[in-house]
Amino acid sequence: MADTAIALRSVASPVTETRRVRATLITLTIVVMVLFLIAPLIAVFAQALNLGLEPALATFNDPDAIAAIKLTLLVAAIAVPCNLVFGIAAAWCIAKYRFPGRALLVSLIDLPFSVSPVVAGLVYVLLLGPFTPIGAWFLEDFGVRIIFAVPGIILATIFVTFPFIARELIPLMQDQGTGDEEAALSLGASGWQTFFYVTLPNVKWALLYGVLLCNARAMGEFGAVAVISGKLRGETVTMPLQIEIYYQEFRALAQVSAFTLAAVLACLALVTLMIKTWLEWRYADQLAATRSGH
Amino acid sequence: MRLRFRETSIIPGFRLTFGFTIFYLSLIVLIPIIGLYIKTFELEWQRFVAIITGPRFLAALQLSFGASLVAAMFNVVIGVMIAWVLVRYRFFARRLLDAIVDLPFALPTAVAGIALTALYVPEGWFGRLFSPFGITIAYTPVGIWIALVFIGLPFVVRTVQPVLEEFNREVEEAAATLGASRRTTIVRVILPPLIPAILTGFALAFARAVGEYGSVIFIAGNIPRQTEILPLLIVFRLEERDYAAAAAIAAVMLTIAFVILLLINLLQVWSYRRFGNG
Numbered sequence: 090m091a092d093t094a095i096a097l098r099s100v101a102s103p104v105t106e107t108r109r110v111r112a113t114l115i116t117l118t119i120v121v122m123v124l125f126l127i128a129p130l131i132a133v134f135a136q137a138l139n140l141g142l143e144p145a146l147a148t149f150n151d152p153d154a155i156a157a158i159k160l161t162l163l164v165a166a167i168a169v170p171c172n173l174v175f176g177i178a179a180a181w182c183i184a185k186y187r188f189p190g191r192a193l194l195v196s197l198i199d200l201p202f203s204v205s206p207v208v209a210g211l212v213y214v215l216l217l218g219p220f221t222p223i224g225a226w227f228l229e230d231f232g233v234r235i236i237f238a239v240p241g242i243i244l245a246t247i248f249v250t251f252p253f254i255a256r257e258l259i260p261l262m263q264d265q266g267t268g269d270e271e272a273a274l275s276l277g278a279s280g281w282q283t284f285f286y287v288t289l290p291n292v293k294w295a296l297l298y299g300v301l302l303c304n305a306r307a308m309g310e311f312g313a314v315a316v317i318s319g320k321l322r323g324e325t326v327t328m329p330l331q332i333e334i335y336y337q338e339f340r341a342l343a344q345v346s347a348f349t350l351a352a353v354l355a356c357l358a359l360v361t362l363m364i365k366t367w368l369e370w371r372y373a374d375q376l377a378a379t380r381s382g383h
Numbered sequence: 384m385r386l387r388f389r390e391t392s393i394i395p396g397f398r399l400t401f402g403f404t405i406f407y408l409s410l411i412v413l414i415p416i417i418g419l420y421i422k423t424f425e426l427e428w429q430r431f432v433a434i435i436t437g438p439r440f441l442a443a444l445q446l447s448f449g450a451s452l453v454a455a456m457f458n459v460v461i462g463v464m465i466a467w468v469l470v471r472y473r474f475f476a477r478r479l480l481d482a483i484v485d486l487p488f489a490l491p492t493a494v495a496g497i498a499l500t501a502l503y504v505p506e507g508w509f510g511r512l513f514s515p516f517g518i519t520i521a522y523t524p525v526g527i528w529i530a531l532v533f534i535g536l537p538f539v540v541r542t543v544q545p546v547l548e549e550f551n552r553e554v555e556e557a558a559a560t561l562g563a564s565r566r567t568t569i570v571r572v573i574l575p576p577l578i579p580a581i582l583t584g585f586a587l588a589f590a591r592a593v594g595e596y597g598s599v600i601f602i603a604g605n606i607p608r609q610t611e612i613l614p615l616l617i618v619f620r621l622e623e624r625d626y627a628a629a630a631a632i633a634a635v636m637l638t639i640a641f642v643i644l645l646l647i648n649l650l651q652v653w654s655y656r657r658f659g660n661g
Contacts, residue, residue: 104555106565111472118468119480121461124509125533126486129498132508136501175407182400188389194404200412202587203640205594206492207614208633211621212415215422215630248411270394280395302488309491312596312614316621329493329597336497336601348501351494358489365489366482 133355136348140341148346156323157331157350160239164327165307168246172303176254177296181288184262185270195259201251209248210316213241237319242327245313250303257299261292261376294372298365305361309354328354419637422630434631439608440616447613448639450524451592454531458588459581461532462539469540470547484541487534492597499530500602522604527612530599531592538591539584546580575658579651586647593640 105111137145148154179198183191201209217224217235227233235241269291273283289296311329318325326334328350335347369376389397423431434440469481487495501507503521505514513520520526550573558568596614603610613636620629 104552104559104568105471114464114468115472115474118465119476121465122480122483125529125536126483128502128508129495129533130486130490132498132501133494136498175404178400178407179404182397182404185394186389186392186397186401188401194408197408197412200416203590203594203644204416204637205596205614205633205640207596207617208419208594208637211617211629211633212419214621215626216415216418218626220626244411248415251411267392267394274393274395283394284396305489305491309494311491311493315596316618329491332493332497347497351491351497354491354494358486358491358494361489362482362485365485366478 130355130359133348133351137345137352139348140345144342144345145349145352147342148349151346153323153326153334154331154346154350157326157328158353160242160326161308161328163239164243164246165304167243168250168307169300169304171247172250172254173296173300175251176258176299179255180258180262180292181284183259184265185267198255198259199252201248204248206249206310206312207316210245210313213244213248213317217241217244236317237321238325241317242314242325245317246307246310249310249313250306253303253306254296254299257295257302257376258292261295262288265291291375294368294375298368298376301361301364301368305358308357416637419630420634422627423634426627426631430627431631434628435635439611440632442608443611443613443616444635446524446527446611447593447636450527450531450612451589451595454528454535454592455585455589457528457532458535458539459585462536462584462588463543463577463581466540466543466547470544484537487537492534492595493601495533495598496530496601499526499533499598503529503602521602522606522610524610526602526604527599527610530602531595534595534598535588535592538588539581542580542584542587543577546577550576578658579654582647582651582654586644586651590640590644593636 106114179194183194214236215221217227219225219228219234219236224235227235233240235244269287270283273287274280278286309329310327311333314327315330315333318327318330320326320330320334322334332347332350332354335343335350338344426434465480465484469477469484500521503510503526505511505519505521507521510520520529554572555568558572559565563572594614596612596618599612600615603612603615605611605615613632617629617632617636620626620632
């Protein structure tokens with residue numbers, strides 16, 4: 090209140106900018122965000138409905154599109170729980186104990202963020218491809234193809250979404266310390282009871298937050314999966330790859346299909362953002378105290 | 384007294400969680416990355432030199448790092464502005480804009496790629512505005528730059544925003560009472576504590592841009608030696624089944640990225656000491 094009163098009386102308040110500067114900055118921000126963020130989002134939906142609603146909906150009758158949606162769901166359903174278990178284990182051991190090398194361990198967990206998705210796919214091709222000893226062993230003794238098949242896609246997705254859950258939990262659990270757990274244990278709770286009844290409720294919103302981001306990335310990953318998939322239609326093609334396949338057929342209908350699948354993923358992104366915003370607004374105190382981009 | 388690896392604690396599960404963390408980290412991340420370097424070392428020295436001095440590789444290297452640098456610097460400018468406006472001013476749709484900042488994190492890169500291409504091709508909504516002047520954006524380095532600005536946009540905003548939110552307004556008032564102009568206050572009082580956060584945001588945006596693939600390849604046009612980025616060159620080598628060359632390019636890229644991140648980390652440590660207040 091005091092601020093506004095001062096601003097009303099004097100032309101140039103010493104602790105804020107002039108009205109003209111403020112208006113310019115707000116306008117510039119809106120323009121930049123509309124140009125760079127909102128316009129591409131609208132373009133996806135506009136292109137999908139370019140020829141009307143029916144051709145767009147016809148996409149969901151294409152067996153290739155259905156197979157791609159199913160595969161994407163399968164990959165996320167495996168990759169996210171794997172990283173969930175890892176995230177909890179890593180956060181527990183880093184936040185609840187003191188041992189040398191903790192900072193190094195945190196840096197190593199963040200490592201996949203600085204690796205190009207294409208390189209993430211490549212490292213598995215080099216390690217497990219059919220021409221490598223391990224790849225050949227799996228193929229001959231078990232009849233399992235890893236690379237250019239579904240297991241490779243899952244591995245690559247796990248790699249690129251590796252840090253998401255761990256890095257939401259680590260700072261929060263470090264902040265919370267070990268007092269609650271020690272109290273539970275001294276009252277006779279077992280280790281698992283302590284985890285399920287004390288630790289987990291303390292971090293549940295941060296956990297949900299991490300799962301949300303991890304899932305969005307898992308379903309949308311393109312580069313790493315493109316390198317490793319081999320792109321067998323209907324078999325090893327995820328939604329983002331199917332978008333590329335449609336997009337490269339220069340028929341108008343295929344273009345519509347490309348943007349329709351893109352619109353589905355864009356909706357997923359919007360839902361993710363909405364839940365994320367709601368979590369930040371409602372449970373800000375129960376998410377990590379300091380948050381930085383990734 | 385027996386020396387212990389970790390400090391004593393009554394909390395159980397250290398062996399289980401530590402063991403699993405190391406096992407999973409090694410299996411998924413460390414062993415595959417070490418494998419990449421081993422594969423690169425299998426190359427004969429001359430072959431390796433031939434790969435990393437080839438004109439196509441050098442052009443892609445220059446484009447990838449150059450475009451990423453320019454995009455990350457632009458992200459610093461608009462990122463600080465967006466963070467400032469979102470924290471300091473109250474206006475219509477502020478909350479909506481605040482939420483939308485994270486869109487590039489949530490939107491799959493391939494979706495961003497085809498959407499940006501649709502906008503900037505000569506007949507697209509934005510491309511149409513430029514084509515009368517003979518300017519094309521899609522399929523040129525400018526298009527690549529736009530894609531990289533898009534994917535790097537949230538980093539600087541999200542690192543600077545919390546620091547600005549916690550900034551003590553009384554310090555500004557003190558500066559003003561001591562006779563500093565608003566400009567002096569911003570440059571000498573508000574900006575210095577933001578520098579570590581700005582550097583972090585810059586590093587994250589830059590690292591992401593160098594490795595970016597999905598959002599770039601659709602808008603890039605992918606003309607060898609002109610609009611071909613490094614990750615795409617890796618994909619081409621893979622498709623030719625030239626695994627050693629792909630590994631060599633990837634190893635060079637990864638090493639440069641690690642060195643840059645290390646340098647920026649050191650710079651950050653220095654800037655915390657120089658400008659930081661906690």
